[in-house]
Amino acid sequence: MSRAHKVEGWNNCHTLSWELHSHLCHKMDSTSLLPTVLDADLTVLHIECLPKDMLVKFQGKNNSECQFDYHILQREIQYVPKVRSNMAVDDFCLVEERVTGEWQRGRVVGKQNEVYTVLLIDRGEELSVDGTRVASACRKLFELPPRVISGIFANILPLGEKWSPRALNYFRSLVGIQLKGNMQTILPLQMFLLEAPKVISGVLELQLGRFIDKDTFRLIVEILKENPQPMPDLLQHKRPEFSLSTNNGTSLDVHSVLDNFQPSLPVGSLDSVKxxxxLSPSKFYCQLLKRIPELEDLTECMNLHYNTVSHETGPTCDNFGLLCVAKGTNGWWQRGVLQELLPDNQVRIWFMDYGSSEAIPSVHVKKLKQDFIFAPLFSFPCSLTCLHSPDQEERKWQLTIFKQALLGHIVYAHIDWFSENEHLYYVTLQSPESAVNSQCLLQGTQICCPAFESNFTNALSKAGTYGTDSFAVDSFIGNVEQSVGGLNVKDKLKASFPIRTVKMEVESMYVAFVVNVLDPSNFWVRINKHQNKFQDIMKTINRFYNASENDDLTLRNPEPGLFCCARYSKDRCFYRAIITEMSDYQINVYLLDYGSTDSIPVFDVKVLLPEFCSWI
Incomplete structure (x- = not known):
């Protein structure tokens, strides 16, 4: 709309008769004024991010409209007849400032008796006024979008349960920065979820947080804000979508393409999942925790390949459901299914190993190399069984665990049954504690462990004790029983003695392997005499902890000083270690046999059995 037409519209509003004006100036809530422009261009004015809050709020000045238009609008507002009315929270209104006597556009955000709290949508400030200073608003006065946009940065969450100090500093540094992005949805009180690529890439590159797909993030916001109202998908208004079809005009069923890749999970099984x-408690996707390392390896291989290949124009993916590989917002190349064609050379891709979908530029879609096709699916669709149960307490408990799972916690899923018609696994979620109890892992269940060769025992038992540079410890745990059932609170494998290592004689010569180097004056070696025997015990440890029947040996209640078996982040192998520090979901460990350190997720820290501990 041109400026002349806008002025004409506002002047017409100014010259309306009192009766017609009263008819048009009805109360408007946020749902009646969905924005018409979804491409946001703003300058950040304020950031609200507290350590305890997982959502990052912002206020920004709208740069997409001519500032002169707001000046004209402000003049017209002063002359419009004012109709006093009983306003409700979330209604748009006109509000009079006490000091200047000027009327401003506003939105009611609070009301107590006859005192209103009104947010000035063109300034981002709040006013507390009585009912005589609040009036209904003519719809035409709200054709210009708010000059100040309030919202939440979408698709990012902290690595743990709260943002780190580095992350808080990063968000504060955004004040004064110009950002562009898309408004995904509208929340109560006219707040928006803003997908800002610059913010997302900054958080990921600096490793300050993690990326969350659009659907999951919206669900998390609904749960954290306890908002029962459905949030409209604004991007659907912006981009009409066109489904892909086969040559005869019939759509392909995605399930028919993926049936051969879907893993079969036995009914009655219980597994740790992420x-x-x-989308909702009735439709979500899970990954088996034990298969995540395999997915990480596949993702790494695909990224090495597709980031290094030349930018050749590959075969066009022109059939609905055709397998492809696409580069998502998180910067990773992932296997996907081409779902829909969108305007502006974009396509919607469903990422089959995660269950999420994204609209991405078509240049980021490639033909899936045959080497990557035959890996099985890593995600499977689920629904909570309790949603069909009349037991309200059970539903409440299940939704509590579901919320924790959405926020990144590891939970267990019991497969109750599989619906072939819906292609859904109906599951009951369990916390790690309740899952362990249900499997009787802490009630004397015997765990089989391969025996060591006697000569290997003798070889390591002759090792001497290193001096003052080793980790300090309390008492040796040689009397811990050979089952998890014997591991009670007092039997924790907690180091409190100088850790034994090979004693090397002064002025002696050894053939050794360098295993870790900090600098020329600080490095670790392994004597050739013990190399083969050490490799044998490493093979035994990895064979044991990689066995599917031992997946549930995750160390409960980890704390600094405890011995453990840790999966090293670089090669995904298990090594004997000691916990040195804990932060959020990460645990810092010292690898006893290498002298190196690593920071790994909680689920990669396992119970170190006495059979393996006795050689430390």
Whole structure:
């Protein structure tokens, strides 16, 4: 709309008769004024991010409209007849400032008796006024979008349960920065979820947080804000979508393409899982925790390949459901299914190993190399069984665990049954504690462990004690029983003595392997005499902890000083270690046999059995 037409519209509003004006100036809530422009261009004015809050709020000045238009609008507002009315929270209104006597556009954000709290949508400030200073608003006065946009940065969450000090400093540094992005949805009180690529890439590159797909993030916001109202998908208004079809005009069923890749999970099984994507408690996707390292390896291989290949124009993916590989917002190349064609050379891709979908530029879609096709799916669709139960307490408990899973916690899923018609696994979620109790892992269940060769025992038992540079410890745990059932609170494998290592004689010569180097004056070696025997015990340890029946040996209640078996982040192998520090979901460990350190997720820290501990 041109400026002349806008002025004409406002002047017409000014010259309306009192009766017609009263008819048009009805109360408007946020749902009646969905924005018409979804491409946001703003300058950040304020950031609200507290350590305890997982959502990052912002206020920004709208740069997409001519500032002169707001000046004209402000003049017209002063002359419009004012109709006093009983306003409700979330209604748009006109409000009079006490000091200047000027009327401003506003939105009611609070009301107590006859005192209103009104947010000035063109300034981002709040006023507390009585009912005589609040009036209904003519719809035409709100054709210009708010000059100040309030919202939440979408698709990012902290690595743990709260933002780190580095992350807080990063968000504060955004004040004064110009940002562009898309408004995904509208929340109560006219707040928006803003997908800002610059913010997302900054958080990921600096490793300050993690990326969450659009659908899961919206569900998390609904739960954290306890908002029962459905949030409209604004991007659907912006981009009409066109489904892909086969040559005869019939759409392909995605399930027919993926049936051969879907893993079969036995009914009655119980596995630790990670929720990778969620639309609702009745439709979400899980990944088996034990298969995540395999997915990480596949992702690494695909990224090495597609980031290094030349930018050749590959075969066009022109059939609905065709397998492809696409580069998502998180910067990773992932296997996907081409779902829909969108305007502006974009396509919607469903990422089959995660269950999420994204609209991405078509240049970021490639033909899936045959080497990557035959790996099985890493995600499977689920629904909570309790949603069909009349037991309200059970539903409440299940939704509590589901919320924890959405926020990144590891949970267990019991497969109750599989619906072939819906292609859904109906599951009951359990916390790690309740899952362990249900499997009787802490009630005397015997765990089989391969025996060591006697000569290997003798070889390591002759090792001497190193001096003052080793980790300090309390008492040796040689009397811990050979089952998890014997590991009670007092039997924790907690180091409190100088850790034994090979004693090297002064002025002697050894053939050795360098295993870790900090600098020329600080490095670790392994004597050739023990190399083969050490490799044998490493093979035994990895064979044991990689066995599927031992997946549930995650160390409960980890704390600094405890011995453990840790999966090293670089090669995904298990090594004997000691916990040195804990922060959020990460645990810092010292690898006893290498002298190196690593920071790994909680689920990669396992109970170190006495059979393996006795050689430390």
């Amino acid at each position: 929720v990778s994507c969620a």
